[in-house]
Amino acid sequence: MVRALRGGSGSLRAARVVVWLPIGCDNPGMDDSDQGIDRAVAGADFVEWNFSIMASGSPWRIEEGMTQLLAHQGAEGFGPSLAVAAREDARVIQELGRRKTPTAMAALRAFQAMSPVDTQRELAGLHADRLVRQGVPDPSWASTIGRVRVEGCWWAHDPFDETAFVLCVFSYDGDDEHGILAMIDLAVDGGLFRELTLGMDVEVLRDVLRRADGVDGLVTEPVDPAYARRLFEDAVVTSDEVLEDRDYQPNPAPAVYRKMRALTLARARALSIAAAPPDPLPDSVDVELMKRAFLASSFGAKLPGGDATSQAVDLFVEQLTDRACCHPMRLGPRRVMAALGLPGLTRDAIGDPDVSDILLDVVQAWAAWTAAERGLSRDATERLQRACEQACARLRSTGSGGTAAHLA
Secondary structure, three states, X not given: OEEEEOOOOOOOOOOOOOOOOOOOOOOHHHOOOHHHXXXXXXXXXXXXXXXXXXXXXXXXXXXXXXXXXXXXOOOOOOOOOHHHHXXXXXXXXXXXXOOOOHHHHHHHHHHHHHOOOHHHHHHHHHHHHHHHHOOOOOOOOOOOOXXXXXXXXXXXXXXXXXXXXXXXXXXXXXXXXEEEEEEEEOOOOOOEEEXXXXXXXXXXXXXXXXXXXOHHHOXXXXXXXXXXXXXXXXXXXXXXXXXXXXOOOOOOOOOOHHHHHHHHHHHHHHHOOOOOOOOOOOOHHHHHHHHHHHHHOHHHHOOOOOHHHHHHHHHHHHHHHHHOOOOOOOOOHHHHHHHOOOHHHOHHHXXXXXXXXXXXXXXXXXXXXXXXHHOOOHHHHHHHHHHHHHHHHHHHHHHHHOOOOXXX
């Protein structure tokens, strides 16, 4: 869940948030209509009203309020889709750029610092710079908002790279120290937020990581800020896609993810100039070399020789890379369970009984081989083997009627 941990000088404050479009009203053709213009004017009025109250606050207070304004959610958690919200923000920024008022200037500087959309940050900055040239004064915090100092980054991760707890701590030169602690499910695409916490008492957050060390094989250690940025940004991309799907909601999921989204992305940008590059999936040549190395290993040598075994290896690795989007060398218990739930591995889908009969032996041998190649501990290897046995038993029990397992 998303929550604010109280302590120190403040916490995530509640802010009134306007919903400018009703849920589901995402017709881009309405952008130039009178109704769209009226909504932009009303939205800009509301934003200016908010900044008439908070514009004299500290940069941190501005960020606390702005991240909730950018959520486009009411108290009940309802709001437009992210795509609609982004279009509304663009129209509001344009409208604010027409207003030569200190509150419009303050709002534009806040959009420039906090908007999740790159082009909108640039647009807000251009409008604000033009207003400065026209004599509208900048707010006192304009040059400091978002320019936080990174006090440290740590993470706790399991040996399979399926779960990560990431903590990054920031301050304004020692003031308003705060941390963002995220639990990220790395077994779902690029990562899915399962929990997201903003805390002002950083020691409480660090204690969470200290207590996690050693639990279920978790290892707690410092993490490169550029890598932490990638984890946060990738998790936002995946969470946006998954949480916007109203027909399918993951569990657990952050209850008010939208209200932390803009702040999380702003802090991710503060971690480093650029995110660490993603780990590439192996190309076809790499995959072929992996399969040959496996079949030549002591694990592959225990399997029956012949075309059926080779075809089963090809099929399993193909499902991992093409359907599960998983690196075939980085198997973990949840990835194995999900892969063996794919419909392409059922007996009916395979069609060849010889391949079906040897497939589960191939899966267990492949998992054991990857564990040895990665140097997993004995405990981690046993956990992976148990997961393989459970997944194989489930696939046997489903027969031809297996259904895909959902990681989220």
